[in-house]
Amino acid sequence: MDGSGILKGLGVTIKRLIATYVDDFKRGKARYRTDEGIAYRSSAEVQGIFTIQYPDEKLPVPEEFRFVPFLVGEEQEDGTLDPRCTACGICTKVCPAQCIWIVRSKDPKTGRPRPKPAEFYIDIDMCMNCGLCAEYCPFDSIKMDHNYELATYDRKADNIFDLQKLLKPVSYYAQIRPENYKREEEARRKAEEAKRKAAEARAKAAAARAAKAKAKAQQAKKE
Amino acid sequence: MSTKPKDEGLNSPQYPIPEDLQGVVTITTLDRIYNWGRRNSLWPMMFGLACCAIEMICTAAARFDFARFGMEVMRASPRQADVMIVAGTVTKKMLPQVVRLYNQMAEPKYVVAMGACASGGGPFKEGYNVVSGIDQYLPVDVYIPGCPPTPQALIYGLMKLQEKVDRQTIKEVYGRRAEMIPIPVLGPDVMDPREYDRIREYTRQKAEQEAAAAAEPEAAQA
Amino acid sequence: MSEQTVMIQNEEDTLLSRFPKVVRKDERKGYEGYVVEANALTDFARTLRDELGYDYLSSVTGVDYLPQGQMEVVYHAYKTTGGPALVFKVQVPRDNPVVPSLVPIYPGADFQEREAWDLLGIKFEGHPNLKRILLWEGFHGHPLRKDWREPYFEAEHKPYKSRFPEGKVFRAEERNPFGKNVDYPAGFDPAQWTPDNTNALIYEGLGRVEKASDDLPTEQIVVNLGPQHPSTHGVFRMVVTLDGETVVDLEPVMGYLHRNHEKIGERNTWLMNMPFTDRLDYLSPMSNNFGYALAVEKLLGVKPPERAEYIRVIMAELTRIQNHIFAIGMFLNDMGAYFTPSLYAIEERELILDVFEAVAGSRMMVNYFRFGGVARDIPEDVMKKIHDLAFERLPRRIDELDRYLTNSEIVRVRGEGVGVLTPEQAIAYSAAGPVLRASGVPYDVRRAEPYSIYDRFDFDVAVRYHGDVYDRYLIRMDEVRQSIRIIQQALQQIPEGPIMSGKPQYQHRVPAGESYGRVEGPKGELGFYVVSTGKGNPWRYHVRAPSFINLTALAEMTKGQKVADTVIILGSIDIVLGETDR
Missing domain, CATH: 3.40.50.12280 (Rossmann fold)
Structure with missing residues (x-):
């Protein structure tokens, strides 16, 4: 108990203090406000100052990052967004906080339900950002957003997201989650291909059957 | 953004x-x-x-x-x-x-x-x-x-x-004086002191309803 | 027949022959253990502890079997030398549930019995201090009873029918006559209400000392620390009686973060509980996921594929590292080092959180485990980052932290000999995790009853022998090093392959029965007791929270210490209120 332990400990802090300056000199301006700088400051090698100067620079979020959900809409020619959602209701069933409400739309003529949501609400003040809705959506329609800058002054007005607020274009989704988007598109293309092939095969088989039946009938006629 | x-x-x-x-x-x-x-x-x-x-x-x-x-x-x-x-x-x-x-x-x-x-x-x-x-x-x-x-x-x-x-x-x-917010009281559930009258009214109605519900099956039996 | 089965057979013979008629095996399908008559419980427990070596009562909880009209108290006892649990139960009628208290035999049952009283209304006869623990005196009813309904009650089970296809958005408060989450019993008059006497009861219950001599007359005063106090790591309250600066008695008061985890959990579907477990011990969500997944997988009878097992272990150990270094940082904060050690610790923690964010999607609330696997595979670049952390950065930084703190005279003087818990006390109070091991009991669930693939790794169970605050700090350092070892091995062995067994699904038909899944969480033994009736929702969902049960020993550790030391003793237990109060 001669105080050497404390001195040794202080040595560690001084070393860290010096390291900040050394690193600043070594890397210079490239250390701040550049993408490489941010990448370096969040890598395992980082020495010295660690701070991300939000809001001047932002810590990039990884692809899987999830905040609140949004709905993916296909861009139409007239500029509107058509939700991919088919109002199947799986997201309302898996949601642990039960914060999703869907009204299925009806065909105005027949009155029968149509596979499109008429209304879609998510209460952001209940949502627990768990991502289960996005995980189990069979139509890749509901996804988790990257935008975390959502603070408001009035929650009653702003924090129940309706269809209009939830809908975002496919291009936005492709931009925030490129890998997932690629994978899903690939799967969809394959599924469609398989469907088309199956349909072709069916048509072929049907044609063959028809030809056979015809031949048979002709033969029967002959006889 | x-x-x-x-x-x-x-x-x-x-x-x-x-x-x-x-x-x-x-x-x-x-x-x-x-x-x-x-x-x-x-x-x-x-x-x-x-x-x-x-x-x-x-x-x-x-x-x-x-x-x-x-x-x-x-x-x-x-x-x-x-x-x-x-x-x-x-x-x-x-x-x-x-x-x-x-x-x-x-x-x-x-x-x-x-x-x-x-x-x-x-x-x-x-x-x-x-x-x-x-x-x-x-x-x-x-x-x-x-x-x-x-x-x-x-x-x-x-x-x-x-x-x-x-x-x-x-x-x-500047110089604004805040209003004191009455401190909620822990009763059978949390109670806002400003709401005592409403609570009394509510519990009275509830008691009446329960009494009516209890009386009903008896009436049905009779 | 293996040695273990022979031993269990012998135990069974002993117990059944010793207690004829009053003890029988639990024959219900999917259940295990013994059913003990209430009047024989004390003798039964004494036999278990003294003769069969089940010295560690891990979990006590109640289950409300409403259709059968009975309450059941479920006990899980273990041997500190390792091995499986011995489960025993007491069944009592629901309208008057009275069970003899086991506190005289296992003092660790204290808080857990109080919790069962508070939430289920089971009376424990002979309990020294049977008060409400999570709620307040005067609260109306016992909320975990199946026929008790909360103000925002909507339906018995999720998913609610009102959400689809005719979902009309509503806020629950709009339906409540008061516009908020409250309800009052019929005929209640607030003017007649005397404010709750919780405080009075606590103050009365505190011990005082008889002064031997009156050379220096001091007054014994009661001091409240918390619930808003910077040293209590959240909303926790300690009421202490002080004689001068010396603590005469202490009572922990909790429930300030009781957010009804279990009640909500019994309404949720099995999968929905996964993200809720993240919010238990919010510093180590991966471990919570792990425990819950194990408990349900036991019932479902599924086994995750190899790669998923390795990913689970890597994630659980990373969690342990970040939890322990954060705990050390905060502990030093309590000790008066102010912010520097915690800043250093949080820097490393942030890097680990980056890994979680990239893999699971969120820094803290990971929701990563699924029944039979994990949600996502680890991407290539993140794998490299884990490599860098495990092989380069973390070992270096832990050494640095070690140099910085371990031999510092201040840390040693403040820590050595403070808050001592002897091994006997630690076992008796059911302390778990670092608290137990710092007292010289080498008990680690990963070794005592290996789960997942922990039997494949080469690691040491860290153990220290003084049982003081300083040793609890050291043991966390040791455990971080062992965790790094495990991660290094796992990274070298991890195979390629699928990460889910079977198709991902959101509705699970879980066979009826009970199951207790436990893992060695960073805070100690984290257990999940679930009961299924074969429906889509658990009938009972109970969490054996190490933070909560470790607090049972707090009073014992602080008596006779200085009041300034209570703060660091609490810091050395490392509690998280989300788990303590649930």
Whole structure:
């Protein structure tokens, strides 16, 4: 108990203090406000100052990052967004906080339900950002957003997201989650291909059957 | 997604400064200088309730560092704090303490509801011991959604608070005396002292209904 | 027949022959253990502890079997030398549930019995201090009873029918006559209400000392620390009686973060509980996921594929590292080092959280485990980052932290000999995790009853022998090093392959029965007791929270210490209120 332990400990802090300056000199301006700088400051090698100067620079979020959900809409020619959602209701069933409400739309003529949501609400003040809705959506329609800058002054007005607020274009989704988007598109293309092939095969088989039946009938006629 | 408001510092935007004097002279209003001082020294209360408090600690730590906004002075005493960051689920058992802490803060004071729980009960909303939104008891200035909000989301919310501070005037802030919020009482459930009459009316009706429901099967039998 | 089965057979013979008629095997399908008559419980427990070596009572909880009209109290006892649990139960009628208290035999049952009283209304006869623990005196009813309904009650089970296809958005408060989450019993008059006497009861219950001599007359005063206090790591309250600066008695008061985890959990579907477990011990969500997944997988009878097992272990150990260094940082904060050690610790923690964010999607609330696997595979670049952390950065930084703190005279003077818990006390109070091991009991669930693939790794169970605050700090350092070892091995062995067994699904038909899944969480033994009736929702969902049970020993540790030391003793237990109060 001669105080050497404390001195040794202080040595560690001084070393860290010096390291900040050394690193600043070594890397210079490239250390701040550049993408490489941010990448370096969040890598395992980082020495010295660690701070991300939000809001001047932002810590990039990884692809899987999830905040609140949004709905993916296909861009139409007239500029509107058509939700991919088919109002199947799986997201309302898996949601642990039960914060999703869907009204299925009806065909105005027949009155029968149509596979499109008429209304879609998510209460952001209940949502627990768990991502289960996005995980189990069979139509890749509901996804988790990257935008975390959502603070408001009035929650009653702003924090129940309706269809209009939830809908975002496919291009936005492709931009925030490129890998997932690629994978899903690939799967969809394959599924469609398989469907088309199956349909072709069916048509072929049907044609063959028809030809056979015809031949048979002709033969029967002959006889 | 640019969020940063143009930093005009102390200058009031409506008074243009000649180019050769920029950086030397500042033309400002009393309101602006007053608010400039306040917005850059918002001291939060050292007060965490649940998960969000950990993100608040991370915001205070080296990586996000809200000392850059003059907020590093986390005060454990409400008397010295300007902002109450309600970081986490407010339970009924904790509610009287939260209200008492708010009452003890000096004006001008602000409340930030951090996270889904503090804003509206969050995933625990249905719980029997959970207050669904601290705004039922305290006036909330900024709501930050998320469960939990990431440190950057919290800083964004605090910047929104700074914007709000900017918009206030000395007249409305200076010398204002806060109304004391009556401290809720823990009874069979949490009770707001202002609502005693309503509670009595409600329980009386409930008792009548129960008596009627109890009488009904007897009547049916008879 | 293996040695273990022989031993269990012998135990069974002993117990059944010793207690004829009053003890029988639990014959219900999917259940295990013994059913003991209430009047024989004390003798049965004494036999278990003294003769069969089950010295560690891990979990006590109640189950409300409403259709059968009975309450059941479920006990899980273990041997500190390792091995499986011995489960025993007491069944009592629901309208008057009275069970003899086991506190005289296992003092660790104290808080857990109080919790069962508070939430289920089971009376424990002979309990020294049977008060409400999570709620307050005067609260109306016992909320975990199946026929008790909360103000926002909407339906018995999720998913709610009102959400689809005719979902009309509503806020629950709009339906409540008061516009908030409250309800009052019929005929209640607030004017007649005397404010709750919780405080009075606590103050009365605190012990005082008889002064031997009155040379220096001091007054014994009661001091409240918390629930809003910077040293209590959240909303926790300690009421202490002080004689001068010396603590005479202490009572922990909790429930300020009781957010009804179990009640909500019994309404949720099995999968929905996964993200809720993140919010238990919000500093180590991966471990919570792990425990819950194990408990349900036991019932479902699924086994995750190899790669998923390795990913689970890597994630759980990363969690342990970040939890422990954060705990050390905060502990030093309590000690008066102010912020520097915690800033250093949080820096490393942030890097680990980056890994979680990239893999699971969120820094803290990971929601990563699924029944039979994990949600996502680890991407290539993140794998490299984990490599860098495990092989380069973390070992270096832990050494640095070690140099910085371990031999510092201040840390040693403040820590050595403070808050001592002897091994006997630690076992008796059912302390778990670092608290137990710092007292010289080498008990680690990963070794005592290996789960997942922990039997494949080469690691040491860290153990220290003084049982003081300083040793609890050291043991966390040791455990971080062991965790790094495990991660290094796992990274070298991890195979390629699928990460889910079977198709991902959101509705699970869980066979009826009970199951207790436990893992060695960073805070100690984290157990999940679930009962299924074969429906889509658990009938009972209970969490054996190490933070909660470790607090049972707090009073014992602080008595006779200085009041300034209570703060660091609490810091050395490392509690998280989300788990303590649930």
